[in-house]
Amino acid sequence: MNERISLGLDIGVASVGFSVLNIENGKILELGSRLFNATVAEENQTRRDRRGSRRLLRRQRQRRIDAARLLYQVGLIKDFSEEDFAKTFRNNWDPYQLRVQGLTQKLTMEQLANALYHLVKRRGISYALADADDEDNDNDYSASLQVNQKALQDQTPAQIQLARLQKYGQVRGRIDRGGSEIPLLNVFPNGAYIREAQMIIQCQRQYYPTVLTTEFEKQYLDILRRKRNYFVGPGSEKSRTDYGIYKTSGQTLNNLFEELIGHDSIYKDQLRAAAVSYTAQLFNVLNDLNNLTIATYEDGKMPPADKQKIIDSLRSSTKATSMMTLIKKVAHCQTEDIRGYRLNPKTDKPEFSSMDNYRKVHRTLVPLGVDINGWPNDFYDQLSFIMTLNTEDGEIRRRLVTDLQPKYAFLTDETIQILIDQKHSFDITSNNKWHRFSLKTMRRLIPEMLQQPKEQMTLLTEMGLVHPEHKHYQDYKYLPYKQIAADIFNPVASKAVREALKIVNAVLKKYGEIEDIVIEMPRDDNAEDEKKQIKKFQADNAKTKDKALEAFINALGDRQAVKNRLNGKLMTQIRLWYLQDGKCLYSGQNMLPEDILSNSGNFDIDHIIPQSISYDDSLNNKTLCFKAMNDQKGQKTPYEFMTDGGGQGWAEFKAQVNRSNRLSKIQKKNLLFDENVQDIEVRKRFISRNLVDTRYASRVVLNSLQDFFRGREKPTKVTVIRGKFTSNMRKHWHLNKSRETFHHHAVDASIIAVTPFLRVWKKGRTIFPVKVGERTIDIETGELLDDQDFAHDLLAEPYNNFVTQLQKIEPKIKFSHQVDKKMNRRVSKDTIYSVRSTQLGKDKHPTDYLLRKTDDLYTVKGYEDFQKVYKKDPQQFLLAQIDPRSFQRLVEIVENYPDSQEVVDNANQVKQKKISPFELYRREHGCVRKYAKHNNGPLIRNLKYYYKKLGSNIDITPTSARNKKVVLLSLNPWRTDVYWNPDTRNYEIMGLKYSDLEFIKDTQHCGITRKNYQQIKKQEGVSDNSEFKFSLFRNDRIKVANPDTGEMIEMRFWSRTKPSQKGYTELKPLDAYVNQKDEIPVYGKVKKEKQIQKPLVPKGCKIWKISTDILGKPFCSIQEGPAPKDIID
Incomplete structure (x- = not known):
């Protein structure tokens, strides 16, 4: 086919809309929606998590087997079977009581074995409670950890657990204390359990010296503290796998996570450097300084001597440093003399690299007698790598001792301990823990960057270290979509991009060439998040509109008058009037509701920052003002208008905006914008914010497509636009959007495809950037237009009857759904159900029933569960069939104790509050126990009952099980x-x-x-x-x-x-x-x-x-x- 075509792609989280447009006549040749499952990546993650859980369970089981075998070998238990190792240990003894007794009193050998076995089953967390507190910001959790930490000062875990069991009837969960629930955490460090085990063994050794030998203690404690380090992964020397450090090739890594760091794009065999390394921080500072243009220098560039002054100042300082202040001091200039700096995307304020982490480490270690300024840079780089890669103290110590201590005499054991204690000072707040370059690349560049006023990419090109990207794609006839998508690390976005690039290839095959490709990327990474965001936005929008309308009606005092004249334009005016607290922000004067309703010609809805500059037609860039004010303001920003003597004056205007509680952050940001909009770089930033999408995934797609077509020497132009731009076009063309069906993806793609042919691009502007970087965009901005001319050129139909064509396009839309044939999906839901055979009610023979368990009987929920089953058929409870006397005890408690109690609320009102009769019994007599001669039977906390007959299932009953069955359903x-x-x-x-x-x-x-x-x-x-x-x-x-x-x-x-x-x-x-x-x-x-x-x-x-x-x-x-x-x- 020889048609000139434009391809529009609307990439969503779980969809790609596409539309092929004939550039000559504006006819849509074909369009459709490609749908796929966005949750597949989540399912893959779930599968990996389950695999990890299975490994963990296998290791826990192996630990118990090894402990039981050791106890058998020394004679503490009489028999041992690996298949049924747990049957030897009696379950009707209180293990907490045994462990506490074992600290001071003689235990029988069987009791001792049970106590030691129980310690291995629950052996605590591998890190200190203070570290566990760091990982969770929940106040209740943090408070409970502090309680445990304090209790461990003079008690063992068993003593704490037994006391709680006797007082509350439980060692963990939520307990009622003074009418409010508090958490009870059974979280203790492994070290506390080891100390308890040592105390028990030491006490019992006087009774069994030949059994509890030093060798036994060592072997037992090794099992108790044994833990596979996270950085080792699965596998071993004998059982190698490529998923751990023991590779099938015979190679053994130091740390599994070294594979995840990534390699340098210049020297492919080199790992990327730690972002907190000295070299990386110095490199970033020099790159920022070389990007600056400073008016006080003859050529606008900072000389080497001044760069060195700044570096020396940063190295020696331990205080917070303002780079802007330091640069002004060294360059003898003012803020307005400095250009070319980066802007923080959230605050729009200047942003510089300042070696802040190096200074933080320096500040932390100096009071401890360690001065890092005396350390070689190479040492600091290696240290940073170790501190960034590892999180566990033991591994940090091992790497410092083996890798660095032999080479650096100043790295004493005392210094290593200080570094481990202060490891958090090496943390950085961003997710970018690794620099994009290796140490080798940066060390080669830094001397040149210090001497020459050139940034990294210029130097790399001059030194012959980088080659044009389009060379990578010269040998490809079609897009290598897997290779391109692999650079997008979010699995959901990566999958969507793969599907979109497959469509590009299919269009290339069918039509031969594509002249323009315009893409819109998803706003969210998750389909459910996207739906929630849309729903929340719509709800908040409706809420604000309702509030504004009510406030306007109340101020006017005439609901019917508003109802008679209400239309879209008036509603927007009312919303802005409400957000502005009824004032014209430009003049500072009140705007009366009766005037807005009767004399609407006296008021204008103005774009705060002219639309021809900002490309922003949203409510956040609009304000309601007097027409006279808008006429005076013209194409200026509020800052330019006020500082030129217009309106109420900049100081009063700024104070009024900052006082407002109703204006959004973005509205305030636009209203207080004080940069020169004539500046090309400022206008480019507006383009990147509101027109061209410059997010990471968007840049990968855009730059890869550009490089591919340049490599094929084809004139195809590519851009990635913001979704708000498409949404604005749809709104002004009155194309209603229904998300109930999949049609809207293809319709949006058609709007995207026609975007390059809007009249606004015919006046020196373009929608196609030459290149998009992380913080920069190379694009033609064109001449400044009057807002009315701009709006007309932007919104006018690019082709005759194009909107009419879209309104009738739905029957032509094609659908393609990704079919899921994969075999390694989850076989069922994770819940494991217990099954027993019994004969209930009308059953003519024993039938398999699923078992369920009530909640804790001492809670209201648990008692309600009991009542629900009991009223239906008491024989559904297993206890009623197996142990009628114990069950009768429960029935008597229900009959003799009330299920509510009187409480006084905060207003001193007496109210009835639900409570479990079993809880009232527990407060008087302790927890209910099963029937026994000496009333020392097992505690009853909840009850199992027959729930419903078993349907289709997977039988996962262990071979060692007796008279019971466990299954998976769903x-x-x-x-x-x-x-x-x-x-x-x-x-x-x-x-x-x-x-x-x-x-x-x-x-x-x-x-x-x-x-x-x-x-x-x-x-x-x-x-x-x-x-x-x-x-x-x-x-x-x-x-x-x-x-x-x-x-x-x-x-x-x-x-x-x-x-x-x-x-x-x-x-x-x-x-x-x-x-x-x-x-x-x-x-x-x-x-x-x-x-x-x-x-x-x-x-x-x-x-x-x-x-x-x-x-x-x-x-x-x-x-x-x-x-x-x-x-x-």
Whole structure:
């Protein structure tokens, strides 16, 4: 095809809208929405977390096995089996009582074994409580940790735990103290448990000296403190894996996280430097100084001597330093003489690198007798690497002792301890812990940067260390989308970009060349966050509008008059009047509601910063003012207007704005903007803020696409624009946006595609930047226009009837859904259910039931759980069947104690407050215990009961279990296979779940075994004579037609559902998240905004599977192949 086209891409969190526009005539050639699952990255993270949990559980189990084996080897227990190691230890003894007794009294060997085994089961956190306090800012949590820390000064964990158990009936949870709940934390450091174990062993050694030897103590304490360091990862010397430090290649790393640092882009074999290293901080300072242009210097550039003065001042100072003040002092200039500095994106104030972390470390260590100014720079660089990479004291100490102490005599053991104690002084507030360059690159550049007034990229190019990026793509015919997206670290944004670049490739294949590519990137990284943000914005907007309207009506005193004249423009005026507290900010005078209503011509809605400069038409850049004031202000900013003698004067205006509690931060920022808008750099900043998207992911996409097309020597122009710009165009063109369906993605893409052809770009301006950096943008700004001319050129239709075309475009929109065929998804929800067999009510034979447990019986919730089950059938409680006497004790407590009590509230009013009868009993007699001769039976805290009959499940019962069963429920569906029965002339389906899949190690294949497949096929009632048609995965597209009525519909397949009902599936609309209709063709009546659960193919109907390419072009098939795939023989 030889058409000149513009491609618009609306990239969302879970969608990409695209539109191909004919540049010559403005016709939309094709458009569509590509939809995919944004939660896949979260599911991958969940899967990794579960894998980590399984490893942790295996290690915990191994620790208990090793402890039990050791106790058996020394004779403290009589038998040991690795498969059933826990059965030796008695569960009806109070382990806290045994541990406390063991500190001062003789224990039997069996009691001692139980006490030591219990310590290994719960051996505490690996770091100090003070560090745990640092990790959590919750006040209750912090206060509870401090209580524990104080108690440990003269008690062991067991003594603290036993006292709490006797006083509160629990060692952790929330307790009622004086009518308010407080947390009870069972968090103690591993060191406290080790000290307790040593005390127990020391006391009991006098009774069992041949058993509790020094060697036994060493082996036991090694097990108690054993912990795999986080930086080691999985695997070992004997069992190597590429996911830990023990690589399958035979290489062993020092720290697993070294792999995550990344490598230098100049010297590929070098790791990136720590951001707090001396070299990195010095490099950043020099780069900022070389970017400056200072009027007091002849050539505008700071000479080497002055740079050195600034560096020396920063090195020697331990106080907070203002770089602007220091530069002015050294350069003998004023603030207005300095240009070229970076601006903080949040405050818009000058921002400089100032070696602040180096000075912080210096300030922290000097009072401790350590002066870092005497340290070699190379030592500080290596130290910074170790302190940045490691967080645990032991690993920091090991690396300092082995890597640095042999080379530097001044690094004594005392200094190492000081560094470990003050490790937090090396922390930085930003997430950028690693510099983009290696030490090798920066050390090569720093001497040149000190001597020459050139910034890093200029020097790198001159030194031949960087090559034009477009050279990387010379050998590619199409975009290497995986390679480009890999540079975007957020998995959600990376996936969206991959899908968008696939669309670019598809358009290239189809049309040959693309003249313009315009992209809009997502605002959020999460689909749910995006929905919440939109919902919150709409709610806040509506709330402000309602408040403004009520305030205006109350001030006017005539609701009907406002109602009669209310329109969009008046509503905006009312909102601004309300936000400005009824005053014209320019003149400082009151704006009366009756004047606004009756003489609206006397008032203007003005752009605070002219729209032709700011590209901002939002409410945050608008103010309601008297028309006379607006006429005087013209194309000036409020600062220029006031300082030229207009309005109420700058000082009064600034004070009034700062006093306001209703104006938003952005409105205030715009109103108080005091820079010169004639300055090209200032105008470029407005472009990057409101027009061209300069966020990290946007820069990666923009610069990669530009480099790709330059490498192919094609004139394709690329830009990434802000979503607010598209939103403004949609609003002014009166194109209503409905988020209920997927159409709006494609419509937005069409607006994006036509953006380069707006009239405003024909006057020296452009939407296409030459290059976008982290803080800079290279783009033509064009001439300054009057706001009215600018608005006309911006909002006028670029082609005749273009908006009309968009209003009628929905039927032409194509949809493409990403189908999920992946096998390694989560097989079920994580909750493990216990199952017991019993005979209840009308059961004719023992049946498997799921078990549930009540909440703590001593809480109101726990008592309500008890009552709910008890009133239905007391025999549902396991205790009622197994131990009737103990259960009767509970019944008697309920009968003899009330379930409420009188309390006096803060207003001295007596009120009835719910309380558990079991709690009232506990306050008098202690916790309820199971029946025993000496009333020393186990405590009863909650009760298990038979909940409901067991359905489909995965049996995960351990082989060592006796008379019980544990299962997983909510099995996730994977695939549904569709068959045609020629005998009955009906379609038959069978559903496969992730739990049906197996991985065969010998063949390295994953799938379902033929035996299992045939068994499910039989269970689902699929005939042996039936002919396989195709497999359906989630989001596969189907077409179903009724030949008798002529009805036809296309739907999205979701999953096999209602397994007890033959042939039922869940379906979803092609163009929406949920169904918006009461009746749909072929399937008949459905519930609006509810699940569509229907037989896949109604009787007498036909079904086709539809595949689509990424642009949404459909390909129908009635049969996929002779047999289903992924069947393992």
